[in-house]
Amino acid sequence: MTLKTAARQVRENAHAPYSGFKVGAAIRTPAGNIYAGCNVENVAYPEGTCAEAGAIAAMCAAGEYEIAEAYVVADSPAPVPPCGGCRQKLAEFAAPGTPVTMATTGGKSETVTVADLLPGAFSLAHMDKP
Template sequence: MSLLDAARQVRENAYAPYSKFKVGAAVRGASGTIYRGVNVENVAYPEGTCAEAGAIAAMIAAGETEITEVAVIADCPSPVPPCGGCRQKLAEFARHDAPVTLATTDGERLDTSVGALLPGRFDISHMDNV
């Protein structure tokens, strides 16, 4: 199964009763294992979670800490990018050149990278005193 297929499949499990905007995400760990996540809304906005954060949490829970590839899919007119917070979360665990596929359920896709999504990212080098 491709990473995008994994994201497409898990998207159906998203909990989005308020916005009706279901998002599926999948990340591949360094081991090759695919971890999936969906957006989970909450009536107390903005207490929900993003699909990318869910996939990252699943990867960390499984004991991995490196993302080698990302896929995100939603039913929208153009490929949906991760929010700013998720861009930083992806950058925490992926190299700047890690491939990212953003897609729509109609088949449109945009291939990019973690570094292109978050140029000038904040990282450990900024914490010189640590």
């Protein structure tokens, strides 16, 4: 299965009764395993989760902790980038040069790197004490 197929399929399972904006995400690890996630809304909006976060949680639950590639798809006129929080989540598990493809259900896509999405990412190096 491709990342595109996994993301498009899981998007259909999104729980988005409030916004109607379904998002699917799939990530591949260096081992070649694919993990997918969809957005899950909650009537108390801050309590929902993004598709990227769901895919990352599935990866960690399976005992893997490195992203080699990511794919995000939504029904929108232009490819939708991950939110700020998900950019930081991707940066936690992916190298700066890791490709992230953002796509629409209509077939448009754009591929950037994690560093493109989050220049100057907060990292463990910022926590090192002299």
